[in-house]
Amino acid sequence: MDPKQMVHMNQGQEETSYARNHSMQNAAQNRMKPLIEAAIVDVCSNTSTLSCGKVVIMDLGCSSGPNAVALVSITLEATHSHFLQLQQPPPEVCVLLNDLPYNDFNVVVKSLVPLRKMNEPVVVTGVVPGSFYERLFPGGSLHLICSSNILNWLSKAPRDLMMNQIPAYDIDEHVRRERLTVVAGAYARQFRKDFTLFLELRAKELVPKGRMVVSLAGRRSDELINESSHVWGTVAQILAIMASEGAIDKAKFDSFYIPVYGPSLEELREIIQEDGSFSVTEMQAHEPTSGMDYACLTLNMIANSLRAIYEPIIDQHFGSSGEVMDEFVRTAEKYLNLQGGSQVKQTKNPIVMLVVSLTKA
Numbered sequence: 001m002d003p004k005q006m007v008h009m010n011q012g013q014e015e016t017s018y019a020r021n022h023s024m025q026n027a028a029q030n031r032m033k034p035l036i037e038a039a040i041v042d043v044c045s046n047t048s049t050l051s052c053g054k055v056v057i058m059d060l061g062c063s064s065g066p067n068a069v070a071l072v073s074i075t076l077e078a079t080h081s082h083f084l085q086l087q088q089p090p091p092e093v094c095v096l097l098n099d100l101p102y103n104d105f106n107v108v109v110k111s112l113v114p115l116r117k118m119n120e121p122v123v124v125t126g127v128v129p130g131s132f133y134e135r136l137f138p139g140g141s142l143h144l145i146c147s148s149n150i151l152n153w154l155s156k157a158p159r160d161l162m163m164n165q166i167p168a169y170d171i172d173e174h175v176r177r178e179r180l181t182v183v184a185g186a187y188a189r190q191f192r193k194d195f196t197l198f199l200e201l202r203a204k205e206l207v208p209k210g211r212m213v214v215s216l217a218g219r220r221s222d223e224l225i226n227e228s229s230h231v232w233g234t235v236a237q238i239l240a241i242m243a244s245e246g247a248i249d250k251a252k253f254d255s256f257y258i259p260v261y262g263p264s265l266e267e268l269r270e271i272i273q274e275d276g277s278f279s280v281t282e283m284q285a286h287e288p289t290s291g292m293d294y295a296c297l298t299l300n301m302i303a304n305s306l307r308a309i310y311e312p313i314i315d316q317h318f319g320s321s322g323e324v325m326d327e328f329v330r331t332a333e334k335y336l337n338l339q340g341g342s343q344v345k346q347t348k349n350p351i352v353m354l355v356v357s358l359t360k361a
């Protein structure tokens with residue numbers, strides 16, 4: 001099956017949907033707020049924007065539920081307050097939301113309605129189904145692109161691992177350790193290729209000096225790659241337990257490659273500089289739990305959040321049923337508990353949230 005069909009989040013508004021299990025990702029969105037506000041001021045002060053009297057803003061990989069409109073709501077509020085301060089009428093704004101065609105756009109479209117009433121004189125909204133690894137917009141038509149928690153998704157899992165039948169996570173610990181650099185290297189190369197393409201495509205779509213603010217999960221720059229610094233590490237470890245206990249097929253587990261990667265801040269900087277389409281305006285690394293109500297973060301919430309994100313891709317590979325995913329949540333809770341709380345609650349979590357603000361060169 002086309003990988004684009006599998007990477008969408010759990011649809012709908014039920015208990016297991018992404019719409020109901022999004023609070024950890026929402027914390028990352030909140031951390032982007034000051035950088036988005038600064039980018040809006042920059043875009044709105046640009047003479048070419050002012051002379052054309054309109055701003056076009058796009059959020060990539062919006063998913064569905066409250067997070068889908070969180071970033072564009074920040075941009076609209078920032079535009080409004082900027083022009084209020086200047087005592088000038090705000091420009092017309094066009095807000096667009098993108099995700100893969102299999103995303104739950106029915107829910108997204110409804111949540112766009114209130115945005116049209118948020119700003120004067122005109123806010124036009126729309127959805128743009130398609131992969132952000134392809135061109136989505138005519139050249140030079142966007143002023144600001146933002147995205148949260150999407151760039152970890154690769155266009156595909158590393159082909160060299162699949163072709164050489166090297167499991168992404170070998171259940172045998174010794175073999176796994178020996179192959180760690182091979183696996184990590186294959187994922188890093190795929191990320192470099194995909195992220196470079198992403199930068200080139202977005203640079204074409206932005207107006208001169210257009211801005212882009214993105215957030216993604218990554219690993220600490222000072223940390224050598226290890227199995228728990230892989231963004232998919234927790235899911236792989238949970239599935240490995242299920243495979244050893246016979247809850248899922250071991251051979252199928254060996255051929256399961258999650259197309260997800262988390263770079264370090266330095267790795268991101270290097271790719272951006274090497275590509276040259278953008279200059280770095282600001283880069284930040286945050287603890288995954290900063291800005292979250294720590295006391296409210298339960299293991300069940302984390303397990304359900306993992307389910308909301310990974311269920312479609314797990315279902316697709318293992319041909320699994322709801323029972324397998326219920327077992328996934330139970331195993332995840334036990335695993336996170338054994339880890340002494342959870343990976344996200346550890347004092348020095350190997351995973352960090354990266355926020356990057358860029359200006360088209």
Ligand SMILES: C[S@@+](CC[C@H](N)C(=O)[O-])C[C@H]1O[C@@H](n2cnc3c(N)ncnc32)[C@H](O)[C@@H]1O
Pocket residue numbers: 007008009022025026029060061062063064067068098099100103130131132133147148149150153155309
């Ligand atoms: C973890 S969700 C993030 C959703 C939202 N931005 C947030 O921060 O809560 C990742 C989203 O990226 C989308 N996605 C993954 N690969 C994509 C691609 N190549 N093109 C467009 N969207 C993609 C998925 O469908 C999913 O909705």
